[in-house]
Amino acid sequence: MAILLFFVISVLLSISAVLFRNRTVTRIITLAFALVLILFTVYSWTRLNQTDLTYFTYDSTGVLLLTVLAILTLPTVYHGFIYTSGDTDKRYNIYHAGLIALMTFMAGAYLANTMTVLWIFVEATTLAVAVLIYHDRTEMSLEATWKYVFICSTGIALAYLGILFLGFIYGRGDAPNLSFSSFSLIISNASPLYLKISFIFVLVGFSTKMGLFPMHTVTIDAHSVAPPPVSALISTTLMNVGFLAIFRVYKLFASTSVLPFMNHVLMLAGLLSLLISAGYMLKAKHLKRMLAYSSLENMGLVAIALGAGGAGYYAALLLIVMHSFAKSSLFYQMGQLSRVLHTFKLDDCGRYMKLYPAGAMVLLTGMICILAIPPSGLFISELMIFRGLVANGQWFVLIASVILLSFVIYAMSTRIMHITFSDPRDESKVQQPGAVNPVETVSQFMLLAIVILLCFYQPPFLVEMINQGIAIIPR
Amino acid sequence: MVNYLIVLFAITLMYFSSADRLITYVKLIAMQGLLLCGIAIFELKEVNTANLLFIVAETLIFKTILLPYLLNRIIRRSGVTKVHRLAMPGFYLLIFSIFGLLISVILANILVNPFINTIYLAIALFTLVTGLLLIVTHKLIISHLIGFLIIENAVFMFSLAAGNEMPMLINVGILLDIFVGVLILGFFGLRLKPHTNELAMLKD
Numbered sequence: 001m002a003i004l005l006f007f008v009i010s011v012l013l014s015i016s017a018v019l020f021r022n023r024t025v026t027r028i029i030t031l032a033f034a035l036v037l038i039l040f041t042v043y044s045w046t047r048l049n050q051t052d053l054t055y056f057t058y059d060s061t062g063v064l065l066l067t068v069l070a071i072l073t074l075p076t077v078y079h080g081f082i083y084t085s086g087d088t089d090k091r092y093n094i095y096h097a098g099l100i101a102l103m104t105f106m107a108g109a110y111l112a113n114t115m116t117v118l119w120i121f122v123e124a125t126t127l128a129v130a131v132l133i134y135h136d137r138t139e140m141s142l143e144a145t146w147k148y149v150f151i152c153s154t155g156i157a158l159a160y161l162g163i164l165f166l167g168f169i170y171g172r173g174d175a176p177n178l179s180f181s182s183f184s185l186i187i188s189n190a191s192p193l194y195l196k197i198s199f200i201f202v203l204v205g206f207s208t209k210m211g212l213f214p215m216h217t218v219t220i221d222a223h224s225v226a227p228p229p230v231s232a233l234i235s236t237t238l239m240n241v242g243f244l245a246i247f248r249v250y251k252l253f254a255s256t257s258v259l260p261f262m263n264h265v266l267m268l269a270g271l272l273s274l275l276i277s278a279g280y281m282l283k284a285k286h287l288k289r290m291l292a293y294s295s296l297e298n299m300g301l302v303a304i305a306l307g308a309g310g311a312g313y314y315a316a317l318l319l320i321v322m323h324s325f326a327k328s329s330l331f332y333q334m335g336q337l338s339r340v341l342h343t344f345k346l347d348d349c350g351r352y353m354k355l356y357p358a359g360a361m362v363l364l365t366g367m368i369c370i371l372a373i374p375p376s377g378l379f380i381s382e383l384m385i386f387r388g389l390v391a392n393g394q395w396f397v398l399i400a401s402v403i404l405l406s407f408v409i410y411a412m413s414t415r416i417m418h419i420t421f422s423d424p425r426d427e428s429k430v431q432q433p434g435a436v437n438p439v440e441t442v443s444q445f446m447l448l449a450i451v452i453l454l455c456f457y458q459p460p461f462l463v464e465m466i467n468q469g470i471a472i473i474p475r
Numbered sequence: 476m477v478n479y480l481i482v483l484f485a486i487t488l489m490y491f492s493s494a495d496r497l498i499t500y501v502k503l504i505a506m507q508g509l510l511l512c513g514i515a516i517f518e519l520k521e522v523n524t525a526n527l528l529f530i531v532a533e534t535l536i537f538k539t540i541l542l543p544y545l546l547n548r549i550i551r552r553s554g555v556t557k558v559h560r561l562a563m564p565g566f567y568l569l570i571f572s573i574f575g576l577l578i579s580v581i582l583a584n585i586l587v588n589p590f591i592n593t594i595y596l597a598i599a600l601f602t603l604v605t606g607l608l609l610i611v612t613h614k615l616i617i618s619h620l621i622g623f624l625i626i627e628n629a630v631f632m633f634s635l636a637a638g639n640e641m642p643m644l645i646n647v648g649i650l651l652d653i654f655v656g657v658l659i660l661g662f663f664g665l666r667l668k669p670h671t672n673e674l675a676m677l678k679d
Contacts (some may be wrong), residue, residue: 150623197586
């Protein structure tokens with residue numbers, strides 16, 4: 001019943017944030033929600049592998065991703081307070097109500113144990129994110145929100161077709177209500193053709209959330225205009241929702257004869273994601289879009305890791321966790337960068353180290369972390385993926401990935417170095433730099449410190465949680 | 476009777492490919508809503524009355540009345556009446572559509588399953604192909620919207636195919652309909668600037 005209590009409290013807090021037209025009250029409500037989410041996450045650790053309210057299970061992968069969300073809650077709320085400080089009361093309240101709703105729906109999606117409930121929560125996240133992307137009420141934010149809702153809805157409809165095909169396999173009234181674990185008991189009798197079609201629909205549909213090729217464009221445009229703390233969530237915890245939906249179906253089908261087919265499809269989607277991200281990052285002119293393409297690159301690597309199998313499964317989950325911390329810290333930093341430089345256009349950015357040294361250090365450290373350069377923890381994940389590819393003799397995928405990653409490293413490092421140390425290309429467009437307190441970067445350094453720490457030491461509880469999540473997948 | 480309605484539904488899909496005016500698209504969407512309502516009444520004999528009433532009300536109120544009404548308002552605001560200035564010519568689209576129908580029929584016969592009707596499956600697949608074709612070959616926002624609504628109808632048709640066994644799937648599909656109808660058309664469709672036919676401010 002704890003999950004019901006969590007949902008009821010969260011919904012009430014979200015509604016209260018809109019109804020009470022007072023900033024102080026909204027701040028207290030948002031902080032109260034953060035506390036509730038953290039407490040609920042602690043509770044979920046004590047109820048591992050137990051089911052609550054029939055449709056939710058505290059399984060290891062779900063709880064792990066819920067923990068990532070809980071860790072990012074306070075920094076997101078903190079940076080959200082700063083970002084919205086200049087807004088009208090109405091916008092301020094709607095932003096925080098939307099944020100509470102989004103985090104609640106994501107928590108529900110992580111713990112859902114049936115495909116239909118998971119799908120409903122994913123659909124609900126689209127609604128909440130739409131409110132947040134549209135926050136600035138500009139023509140561009142309207143366009144981005146429109147594209148996000150339209151493409152996500154198309155993706156969700158396709159994912160629903162995947163669920164229908166799952167239902168056709170079983171053909172019973174309670175099929176949509178069956179938990180993943182119950183489905184796994186009957187899946188061996190299913191027609192491989194239906195499983196393949198179902199997987200394709202689910203992959204394409206939920207890739208709108210995961211930000212994976214072919215539906216990656218939806219998140220790229222959203223990042224251009226979304227408030228930086230919202231971009232941090234879209235690029236991390238929301239992508240994790242999409243990953244989890246695909247991962248759960250992958251795990252469900254892994255014991256059947258369609259495993260090699262799924263691996264090939266994931267490899268292809270991963271490689272194409274890397275190709276697209278490398279190509280667009282080389283010509284990127286907008287800093288947040290470049291970071292969005294970096295997320296596409298990382299999700300491509302996750303898909304390749306799953307497709308590689310073996311050690312790749314562990315690497316995929318580790319990469320998902322560390323990417324969440326590294327990318328969110330970079331997106332939080334974007335909020336400060338825009339207040340100092342007043343732009344995200346790369347040509348107009350420069351001298352950041354001189355203007356805001358703490359922020360420039362976050363950018364540089366974040367760049368090292370996200371590009372998987374040692375001592376970044378992502379280096380360990382990528383090394384494991386490459387070892388998996390070598391072990392399987394998938395040389396083409398390995399060589400193509402390494403070449404494309406080299407382009408990504410070149411594109412991102414040259415641009416970050418330009419922002420940090422060079423003068424802006426067009427001095428005439430440079431505005432008077434703003435002043436930002438260096439204390440605002442503390443949470444970003446802490447998140448990056450976790451990523452670096454994981455390079456040297458992975459705590460046993462993390463290893464155990466990841467291993468539990470991949471235990472039933474045949475190696 | 477159901478088979479006649481399904482064939483009529485397939486004909487509306489062919490008409491989409493050759494139609495030139497947006498108002499024709501809206502009429503076809505309304506007609507599809509009505510046909511889906513008829514199919515639901517004749518097909519879902521085993522579901523309970525309350526559930527059937529809910530499904531019939533949704534198809535009549537949302538698919539046949541509200542969505543076409545909202546589309547009509549968007550068209551009047553935008554002042555755009557024809558689609559083919561920014562789209563693939565109807566003749567080529569019709570050829571693609573016929574190929575889509577052939578592939579759907581072949582695929583439905585490959586996917587024979589004791590739980591679903593092959594005719595439903597074939598037309599549902601064809602509906603999905605038509606919706607995707609409209610989105611891919613047209614550039615107007617309104618055409619994309621209509622393409623999406625056709626995909627919605629494909630989802631509804633798929634869920635009807637197994638509706639007697641799985642009524643909950645239909646209800647979930649309806650949830651998607653309401654979500655899209657209210658949010659996409661009611662909010663964003665009407666807020667987009669009247670002269671905006673393409674969205675291209677955000678690009679690399």
